[in-house]
Amino acid sequence: MFERFTKDARDVVKGAYAYVEGSGGGGQCVEPEHLLLALLDREGSRGSFALVALGLDERRESVREALREARRRAGLTQAETDALAGLGIDVGEIVARVEEAHGVGALAGDRKGKGRWSGRVSFGRGAKEVLERSLRVALAQRDRHIGDEHLLLALTLRPGVPAEVLADRGVTYESLVRVLYGSGGEAKAG
Secondary structure, three states: HHHHHHHHHHHHHHHHHHHOOOOOOOOOOOOOOHHHHHHHOOOOOOHHHHHHHHHOOHHHHHHHHHHHHHOOOOOOOOOHHHHHHHHHOOOOHHHHHHHHHHHHHHHHHOOOOOOOOOOOOOOOOHHHHHHHHHHHHHHHOOOOOOOOHHHHHHHHHHHHHHHHHHEEEEEEOHHHHHHHHHHOOOOOOO
């Protein structure tokens, strides 16, 4: 599948790996959040154009902060946190207690201070789903290659923290399709 990726899409994947391997991401697997962080770093590509057109350019740091906060909550979306609150479970209190006992970021799964992990960085299940869905999105739009815009569209289609964070800032599948393809690009890839 990677042979169908444009240079911009490959750069997003490389950037996601860099977030995992460097201090920015933590963990052993590339996850959808890492793909979104790498997309936020892009300039001059179709995906970055769409984000700028939807006003996300000046709010990139708020996206990064929202991803950091979700990571501290062990990857729970705000909707999941709210649902648990409805059951009387205060996720913020749980996070505070765990961090008090085990340090800040304990629920994030970061490996800081736990020795070097010698394995290879791989794709987590969620990132694999985004990559597979990006192919379906490209095919639905009748595009021959998978660009970073298809990765962005796929992120908005997959339920989870990246889609929620983007939607909270007005970046949805529908708004991206309008910006990227105009009114004629209404095909939705599941």
